[in-house]
Amino acid sequence: MSALLTTWRAWFGVFVEWERAGGGGVTARYRHVRRVIQGAGVAPAAELTPLSWRRLLGGGCPLFLLSQSDLARLKLPSALGATSRTSMLWKQPPNFPTHTCVSNSVMNALLGMDGMRAASGYKNLYDTPVYEWPAAAVTFFDHAVDFFLLEADAEGDNVQVGSSTVPGAGRGVFARRLFEAGEKILPFWGTLVYEDLSVAALSKDAAEKHRVYGSGVSSTSATRWLQTSAEVITSQRFWSKRHWHPGHTSVASIDVATKHCQYHCSCVKDEEYIVWLVPSTRCAAGMVNDGRLNKTPGCGDTEAEAAKRMPNVKLGPRKFPVDSTFDITRADVVHLVVTITITVGEELYLHYGVGHTALRVSAV
Ligand SMILES: C[S@@+](CC[C@H](N)C(=O)[O-])C[C@H]1O[C@@H](n2cnc3c(N)ncnc32)[C@H](O)[C@@H]1O
Incomplete structure (x- = not known):
């Protein structure tokens, strides 16, 4: 350093x-x-x-x-x-x-x-x-x-970014201290993304309908953030639930194919939008890899190695309360939580979700 x-x-x-x-x-x-x-x-x-x-x-x-x-x-x-x-x-x-x-x-x-x-x-x-x-x-x-x-x-955040143990996965995040199971560790911070949830926006070509109205926390480069956000968003689909909080839109990011909830939701005062936090490229939490087999041909990953890379962190509350108590401003909304004790030097692995389309990972 x-x-x-x-x-x-x-x-x-x-x-x-x-x-x-x-x-x-x-x-x-x-x-x-x-x-x-x-x-x-x-x-x-x-x-x-x-x-x-x-x-x-x-x-x-x-x-x-x-x-x-x-x-x-x-x-x-x-x-x-x-x-x-x-x-x-x-x-x-x-x-x-x-x-x-x-x-x-x-x-x-x-x-x-x-x-x-x-x-x-x-x-x-x-x-x-x-x-x-x-x-x-x-x-x-x-x-x-x-x-x-x-x-x-x-x-x-007591972690280090380094070359991942997942072959071909780029950089990953490693513990600098012992993390106990249950500990709330890395927070997510980054770009706010809104999306128009009209039927048209969710139809084919939906990726083109995303609107990014937040840019990087300390960045002034619109293009850099545009690229970062687009890369993350286009693999996601959004699903809206509008009924429990009058005047607000509360939304989860859902993999449409599997109905698996991958990210968190938010409330904003305008029914037209959702807000979603895309981790900054400078946010350590956003650098955590998925330990599943990297199926990219020739990357050198093996089933045997992948089997050792069990998920040891998860996203904060996986299920947000389906009622008016949900509050995006709560600090624990977008944190990683340790699920298995992680020793110094170990890599953090997060299960990105079933059917994650950005990865050529096994569907386990
Ligand atoms: C949240 S980023 C993690 C940081 C990333 N490794 C980097 O160096 O920027 C997610 C990206 O990491 C890579 N990745 C994470 N886990 C992977 C895995 N099991 N197999 C292949 N690529 C993986 C993919 O490129 C994925 O789009």
């Missing part, structure tokens, strides 16, 4: 210089977004639909969700340079401290870098709305390699 910090300290110096020389413009983009919002006459942030993620993200992440009509008025696609099909906006409400929208471990790692604070001139990042961050600080976040921030997040 210290080598990483040294490297990043050096890179950060380069970014500072680059921004000073006028090479950036990220902060200008935030200001532009703010002007567009104000110019469109949209209600001030405080009046937009609030959804408190404080407890969900440990340190808290107050996000304000814009309704579709707000978005239409904002003409976001052109404002943010996004495609016509999908637009996205992540907006930190003014007056909320910045650290509340960045995972604590990421923020600590950032602020812990000697010299970075001084070099960029930001002394009070915690209390500054993100669009008022000095350009250098914003640029750092914008360009910081996911790997570094992911590492920081993992370290804060």
Whole structure:
């Protein structure tokens, strides 16, 4: 980790210089977004639909969700340079401290870098709305390699990201300490996704109907988040239950073929939407692999090895209460929970669900 910090300290110096020389413009983009919002006459942030993620993200992440009509008025696609099909906006409400929208471990790692604070001139990042961050600080976040921030997040959660024991599965998550069965460990944090649940949206070509209105927690790169989200979402189908909480839509993500509930649901005040949290690419919880056999030809995985990789974590409450007590802001909604004691160095395995289409895994 210290080598990483040294490297990043050096890179950060380069970014500072680059921004000073006028090479950036990220902060200008935030200001532009703010002007567009104000110019469109949209209600001030405080009046937009609030959804408190404080407890969900440990340190808290107050996000304000814009309704579709707000978005239409904002003409976001052109404002943010996004495609016509999908637009996205992540907006930190003014007056909320910045650290509340960045995972604590990421923020600590950032602020812990000697010299970075001084070099960029930001002394009070915690209390500054993100669009008022000095350009250098914003640029750092914008360009910081996911790997570094992911590492920081993992370290804060007592895990390590490394080459998975599942051949051909890329990186995976390993315990840095003993995790006891029953412990609530890694939280999910990331991108908010809404979907129009109209019949048309659920018909063929449904993947094209997804709308992504949240972008990465600390990212300013719309494209990066668009890709991340799309990759995750397109393997999912959504199923809506609208009846138990008048005025709200409560939704589970369901594998349509198997009716297997794979993810969690949420309540928002607008019947048209669902909200779903796609883990950030910097979120360690989102890096946990499924231990089942990787059937990709030539990857080298074997039934015998796969049999040893039993799931040892699961998603928080698998079943959300089918009543009005369900609350997305509860911290335990999107955590991983240990099911079998995990010793130091062991990889975490999560059963992604029966019929998971993103994996060429066995159907066990
Ligand atoms: C939630 S991500 C896990 C992190 C991922 N391994 C990485 O390096 O980014 C899920 C992806 O991991 C890979 N993966 C996880 N478990 C797998 C398995 N048992 N067999 C093959 N690929 C797997 C697939 O590419 C899948 O889309």
